[in-house]
Amino acid sequence: xxxxxNKKLAMLVSILCFTVVIFSTxxxxxxxxxxxxxxxxxxxxxxxxxxMEGIKPSASAIIWLIRFPRSLLAFFVGGSLAIxxxxxxxxxxxxxxxxxxxxxxxxxxxGATVGIxxxxxxxxxxxxxxxxxxxxxxxxxxxxxxNISRVGKKVPVxxxxxxxxxxxxFLSAAISLMMVFANDMHRIIFWTMGSFNARSWSQxxxxxxxxxxxxxxxxxxxxxMDIMLLGEDTAAQLGVDTERLKRKILVTTxxxxxxxxxxxxxxxxxxxxxxxxxxxxxGPKHIYLIPYSFVTGGIFMILCDxxxxxxxxxxxxxxxxxxxxxxxxFVYLLKQRKTGGL
Amino acid sequence: xxxxxxxxxxxxxxxxxxxxxxxxxEINQGEFVGIIGPNGxxxxxxxxxxxxxIDIKNGKISIDGxxxxxxxRKERARLVAVVPQEFNVDFEFNAFDIVMMGRNPHVYxxxxxxxxxxxxxxxxxxxxxTWHFKDRFFNQLSGGERxxxxxxxxIAQQSKIILLDEPTSHLDIHHQLEVLELVKMLNKNRNVTxxxxxxxxxxxxxxxxxxxxxxxxxxxxxxxxxxxxxxxYLGRVYEMEMLVRRNKMLSTKEVxxxxxxxxxxxxxxTRIHVICxxxxxxxxxxxxxxKGFEVTCGVVNKGDSDWxxxxxxxxxxxxxxxxxxxxxxxHLENIEMVKRADYILVTDVPFGLGNLKNLEALFNxxxxxxxxxxxGQFDYAxxxxxxxxxxxxxxxxxxxxxxYKEFLKAIGKGE
Numbered sequence: 001x002x003x004x005x006n007k008k009l010a011m012l013v014s015i016l017c018f019t020v021v022i023f024s025t026x027x028x029x030x031x032x033x034x035x036x037x038x039x040x041x042x043x044x045x046x047x048x049x050x051x052m053e054g055i056k057p058s059a060s061a062i063i064w065l066i067r068f069p070r071s072l073l074a075f076f077v078g079g080s081l082a083i084x085x086x087x088x089x090x091x092x093x094x095x096x097x098x099x100x101x102x103x104x105x106x107x108x109x110x111g112a113t114v115g116i117x118x119x120x121x122x123x124x125x126x127x128x129x130x131x132x133x134x135x136x137x138x139x140x141x142x143x144x145x146x147n148i149s150r151v152g153k154k155v156p157v158x159x160x161x162x163x164x165x166x167x168x169x170f171l172s173a174a175i176s177l178m179m180v181f182a183n184d185m186h187r188i189i190f191w192t193m194g195s196f197n198a199r200s201w202s203q204x205x206x207x208x209x210x211x212x213x214x215x216x217x218x219x220x221x222x223x224x225m226d227i228m229l230l231g232e233d234t235a236a237q238l239g240v241d242t243e244r245l246k247r248k249i250l251v252t253t254x255x256x257x258x259x260x261x262x263x264x265x266x267x268x269x270x271x272x273x274x275x276x277x278x279x280x281x282x283g284p285k286h287i288y289l290i291p292y293s294f295v296t297g298g299i300f301m302i303l304c305d306x307x308x309x310x311x312x313x314x315x316x317x318x319x320x321x322x323x324x325x326x327x328x329x330f331v332y333l334l335k336q337r338k339t340g341g342l
Numbered sequence: 343x344x345x346x347x348x349x350x351x352x353x354x355x356x357x358x359x360x361x362x363x364x365x366x367x368e369i370n371q372g373e374f375v376g377i378i379g380p381n382g383x384x385x386x387x388x389x390x391x392x393x394x395x396i397d398i399k400n401g402k403i404s405i406d407g408x409x410x411x412x413x414x415r416k417e418r419a420r421l422v423a424v425v426p427q428e429f430n431v432d433f434e435f436n437a438f439d440i441v442m443m444g445r446n447p448h449v450y451x452x453x454x455x456x457x458x459x460x461x462x463x464x465x466x467x468x469x470x471x472t473w474h475f476k477d478r479f480f481n482q483l484s485g486g487e488r489x490x491x492x493x494x495x496x497i498a499q500q501s502k503i504i505l506l507d508e509p510t511s512h513l514d515i516h517h518q519l520e521v522l523e524l525v526k527m528l529n530k531n532r533n534v535t536x537x538x539x540x541x542x543x544x545x546x547x548x549x550x551x552x553x554x555x556x557x558x559x560x561x562x563x564x565x566x567x568x569x570x571x572x573x574x575y576l577g578r579v580y581e582m583e584m585l586v587r588r589n590k591m592l593s594t595k596e597v598x599x600x601x602x603x604x605x606x607x608x609x610x611x612t613r614i615h616v617i618c619x620x621x622x623x624x625x626x627x628x629x630x631x632x633k634g635f636e637v638t639c640g641v642v643n644k645g646d647s648d649w650x651x652x653x654x655x656x657x658x659x660x661x662x663x664x665x666x667x668x669x670x671x672x673h674l675e676n677i678e679m680v681k682r683a684d685y686i687l688v689t690d691v692p693f694g695l696g697n698l699k700n701l702e703a704l705f706n707x708x709x710x711x712x713x714x715x716x717x718g719q720f721d722y723a724x725x726x727x728x729x730x731x732x733x734x735x736x737x738x739x740x741x742x743x744x745x746y747k748e749f750l751k752a753i754g755k756g757e
Binding site: 093223224226227229230233234236237238239240241242283284285 | 394433446
């Protein structure tokens with residue numbers, strides 16, 4: 001596949017990004033036109049004095065309090081998962097790595113399950129108990145996995161992956177056990193499939209700092225991540241402090257993933273596939289791979305969420321959509337590529 | 343001389359298995375040092391220890407006067423660059439990207455100068471003749487091209503020392519030579535210190551100023567190629583028979599590997615005297631010697647290739663002055679040898695006035711005489727040689743044979 005020049009690609013992606021946000025905000029059960037949506041957003045964001053005649057206050061509320069923050073949340077969650085996927089695939093040199101590989105998702109799910117089963121109802125900064133417990137579970141499981149695989153100052157990649165998988169399986173079994181005895185099986189299953197339903201500004205505010213700071217930290221390592229792809233020993237001989245880089249990436253991605261998962265549930269596939277799709281167009285250099293993965297992951301997530309809430313009258317968990325539509329598309333791209341592999 | 347890299351009493355182990363034990367090596371600035379030794383002698387481990395990929399159990403490594411373990415990865419990479427054995431990248435980096443990665447240790451947060459990095463990479467790639475394919479994917483280059491790109495990366499790294507870990511083991515001889523010539527050029531023109539682990543002893547001897555032979559966790563010998571390329575070290579370490587000779591064209595010593603499976607030694611009491619000269623005895627002397635016979639030869643002019651080989655493999659040779667007739671002293675000595683021999687073998691050597699005495703000496707033996715007669719002219723002494731033979735035939739046990747193989751069969755030691 002021919003690579004586009006970087007300027008063209010950047011322009012294309014920004015236009016696409018903007019269009020998709022507006023478009024997804026327009027679509028929904030309540031019939032609000034494209035123009036009305038733009039008017040409402042301009043009015044709200046720039047506090048412009050626009051003629052709001054013919055626009056009901058309820059429409060304004062739907063756009064501003066429900067659809068727009070939901071769309072932005074989808075963008076940042078999608079972007080976060082995608083760059084975490086990029087980071088893991090690079091430091092593990094493993095194309096199958098995704099943000100959940102070290103048991104972060106299982107930890108989060110366990111936290112959420114505890115919250116659901118115990119019917120905890122409290123709020124901190126507008127976040128409910130389930131989100132908070134999920135966040136604790138996610139960071140806790142990574143802390144556990146990291147310390148299990150640590151040998152002195154070093155963290156061997158293979159041990160890390162294996163203990164991540166082991167802990168993940170263990171936690172999943174614990175969740176299943178709880179589900180057997182709980183009456184809320186339905187809620188738990190829905191949570192693990194991920195959704196943006198009823199998420200709004202408070203969830204966005206929770207995710208945003210992790211997404212932005214996480215992006216900045218991960219992007220700052222772009223040069224070292226390139227070198228890491230040559231193998232750990234070579235990277236070390238080229239002046240990369242590989243252990244420090246791994247620690248930095250693990251901690252950052254764990255926090256970013258935990259933040260995303262705790263508010264939306266486990267949305268699979270994005271973190272695995274988006275990096276591969278983007279790599280086909282940009283090549284392996286992280287200076288392009290990281291920002292494009294973020295934006296592409298974000299756009300992809302908005303599109304999936306839009307489908308999830310508008311395909312049929314009942315909302316489908318977005319994790320189903322990401323895999324259902326992303327999977328065949330990825331297979332198509334793989335077939336198109338002659339060189340194969342990554 | 344300034345010591346640039348020093349290993350003092352270092353011990354390295356993988357778990358319980360010690361790979362290097364109390365190793366001490368000092369390398370001076372601007373030296374080209376070759377490390378040789380059999381598989382598993384710890385050569386590659388040495389490079390890993392110097393670049394702190396594996397920890398040393400005890401001892402001390404210092405690079406450029408600084409203690410290795412206290413250097414950060416970046417600081418170390420500014421002092422030492424590595425050219426590995428074989429290098430694959432699963433990702434689509436082009437050659438330029440790979441060389442640019444060599445600039446990593448020089449990137450500081452507040453001192454970024456991209457155009458300077460570009461210039462250095464450009465220069466390194468021009469030096470290694472890789473600039474014209476800078477945009478091609480690294481994983482689509484040939485083995486020799488890749489290795490040149492990796493050397494360009496090491497140049498771009500601007501380190502004082504380059505370590506090479508069997509850089510040529512996957513290359514054909516053209517590319518082997520190319521890589522080593524390139525490294526030698528860096529060593530000479532830029533005064534880069536080179537420490538190269540090399541498989542090929544002859545290449546190592548040819549390019550290195552100094553050789554270090556490693557075996558069984560230790561340094562066996564450390565010295566000039568002249569000192570190290572010696573059967574007494576190499577034969578034992580590599581457990582094989584070999585011929586060490588001087589390559590006159592390159593004026594280096596070189597090793598000709600012969601065999602690993604040992605010959606029988608019960609033949610040691612059988613004495614064979616070989617009349618040879620002009621290179622007709624080279625293979626025969628070597629073969630008889632390696633089979634364990636007690637071999638002597640004579641009379642051979644000094645500087646003759648048969649004389650060379652007898653010196654190399656250490657068999658007794660009756661010698662006389664170059665390009666001269668056999669003198670009386672050596673003739674008498676030769677007669678002694680002939681008398682003591684159990685068999686006499688005359689190789690397919692032509693006889694002229696200079697070496698006629700070699701045939702005359704045969705009147706002094708009662709042992710069987712075997713004469714190899716080939717296609718070429720035998721007598722250059724206007725019939726004198728032929729007439730000596732006729733006389734010999736009357737009194738001595740003479741057998742004419744076509745080849746050395748027949749000789750072995752005749753004495754019952756054929757293969």
